[in-house]
Amino acid sequence: MPSAEAAAAQVMVSQYGIAQYVLKVHSRCDLACDHCYVYEHADQSWRLKPRAISPSTAVAAARRIAEHAAAHRLRAVQVILHGGEPLLLGREAMREVLVALAAGIEPVAVLDLRIHTNGVRLEERWCELFGEFGVRVGVSLDGDQVANDRHRRFADGRSSHQQALRALGLLRRPEYQHLYAGILCTIDIANDPFSVYQALIAERPPRLDLLLPHATWDNPPPRSHESLHPYADWLLAIYRSWVRDGCGVPIRVFDSVLSASSGGPSWTEAIGLDPVGVLVIDTDGSWEQADSLKTAYDGAPSTGMSIWSHSADEAAQHSGMTARRGGLVTLSPACQACPVVRICGGGMYAHRYRSSTGFTNPSVYCTDLLEMITQVIANPPEVTVTSREPVARAEPRRPPHELPADTLDVLAAGPGDVAAVTAISQMRLSRTRALVAAAATAAGHLLTGHLLTGQREAALATSAAEGWAALCDLDSSHPGAIAEIFAHPYTRVWAMRCLDPPAGADLFLDRAHIAGLAAAVAMRAGTTVELPLPVRDGLVHVPSLGALDVGTDSSATVRVAISSGRVAAPGGIAWRAVRQVSVPGLRFAVEDLDPYRDCQRWAAAGRLDSGGWLAWHRALCGAARRLADGIPAYAQVLAAGMRAVVPLRDPPAGMNSATSRHAFGAVAITLAPSLAGIEDMLVHEFQHAKLFGLSDFYDLVDNACTQRLAVPWREDLRPVEGALHGTYAHLGLAQLSQSRGAAGQADWLRYRSWVADACEALRETKALTQHGERFVAGMLAAIQDATPPKSEAKCPK
């Protein structure tokens, strides 16, 4: 691996750590399956290993795992007890191992214990022991008796089928059901897939693994002469039955393909490009790589390290481990050029091996993987499978966002400060990242469900998929530009719309917008990408920056080239930039292009023509200057948090302005006839924005409360949260009026009275939380302590 890739892999280890361990507790087996990779394949290291793990080895293993989990702040680690056949260890010795693992690891991280057994020796007393330590049990079964007997026999040739069925029956009993993890089935294409599927489903497993038999280019798997992809044919026969049955039992290989196809995790090293994060500890305490490598060559899994002398970090840096975390660039050229590479990931690492070229080859199952993935994506189930896999990977605990200690009081006093607004913005950024990723995943499922419905849908689906892939790539290379686009107020609005589409939404068009986000990141970063962007009313949108007029509505997408901060496309006629207002101390966009800006109840205006833009520009510049000069405390927080003003359509009479809870940083206003009126609306609306942000950190109101109260500024009764918002908005207006001196005196008196009365009414509701009471007390103090405007107060023209 080139050094840069090795360095990247190193970062992945230090960032995520290893959260999955296979602990070999016994190196021998009571069956003699002729397809077993431990005894029958290239690596024969088992011959040199102790039969059973010793108590001291178990303690040392637990110490190494805990040390690593603590260093990487891992929330949970999974330890899979394995063999050989692990039950050969015996119950008492097994208890010692379990005690050692629990005592060593549980103080540091949640311990997820599993065991994988052939089931032959499983009986009640084992289940009692596993129940005591919460060990979940997976059992090997290759299908019906004919299928299972093909390989899974005792050394004297006897069948193990009945013993396995008895073990599974035991795990289905109510008292042990919670221990039942699932069934692992190794595929043999000589078996009838439908019979195998029926036999496995009959055992009611919580999860089913269908495993390709380990093979390499040197020792390829058995193949039929009737098909180029017999393993795909076999799996797809089961897939069709599974889909027809409603996908009731999770089957990992299919769930993985569907998840990876939508940008989600693959949950298995056999599929996808996710970094591999599993280490094996053998019975002698040696660190080893994945067992599957035993099929490659003798000694392939070895690292030359052991828990007695090396940490998990050191084992994870072994070249064999880092080689498997390099992602796309480390795959063979044929894989990198393959259309399904992001789903397949090159298949299982061991299956790529050829003695002459190592592991830089496509999988020996390449034709099968391509066919299986293509067919699964083209024929997805109706049900969503993304959330079926429990999150149990190498995730460090995430620290929470925190507000400065005095933020609630500082905001309650009126303008707040830059630190508070910045903290709110950062927290919103985390949420938007989560929402965008969730929307992209949801998009994948929707799109795979409709890939064949038409050319337009297919083009938009491609746009969404390429957009998501590009966004993920840019995320690591240009974090600053990513943060800018994710802070754009309508990125979050878009993501929420994808996750909860309104009736009549154009789902494909909405989801393809992610390509526009990626284009915007690339444009801000000055990097080069090519992406198919969706066309809306003849425009392709690059959110927060502008839109390119492509002069056509007949194409669903247009391939756009972004380079050096410029955008070009075939037929591109004119670039319409998002325009900016900039005065000393305050700069924001006038957003009249974003397709998701119309979310403020009052309808957004269309693109401003030159005359309209001049009027808006003049008015907003004037109002911004007045704010900067007259009430700098408000101007400073606006500068820190307000990114865009959205022009609203002129109402029949009066003025409208609005702020969406979800579009932090945007305020929507109509063009008021006076600069003071615009100033009022900017201050008023940003008060709402700050309060929405503060409400993410603190519940101020018991939202279960249905009480309504009278407020001075409206005739109808208002919900408590609405009254709180109105009070805070009018506190801003009172302080703005105060800054205007004599010219603002009448307004100040009116707003002051409104705020004081509303604060008292809010207190009487008893619907405020402790923090809500503190916030209202702060507003009341701010208004009561304020001095009336002085005639000599600054009043900008």
Next chain:
Amino acid sequence: MEEYSEMIMASRENALWDLRDVPLARINEYAEAKQLVDVVMASAGGESLIVVAGFNSAI
């Protein structure tokens, strides 16, 4: 009110995770991300929550 406040703060703490440095491609693997999404989506249309505020709006 004290009990209520503590309960709510506990749930809020779970929804403030800092995910800014988690790679976008892997963020869905984090339980914290799902919590954030759930919290935000729950605020999208709750009857007792104000979604849009402003002049002549819902204040």
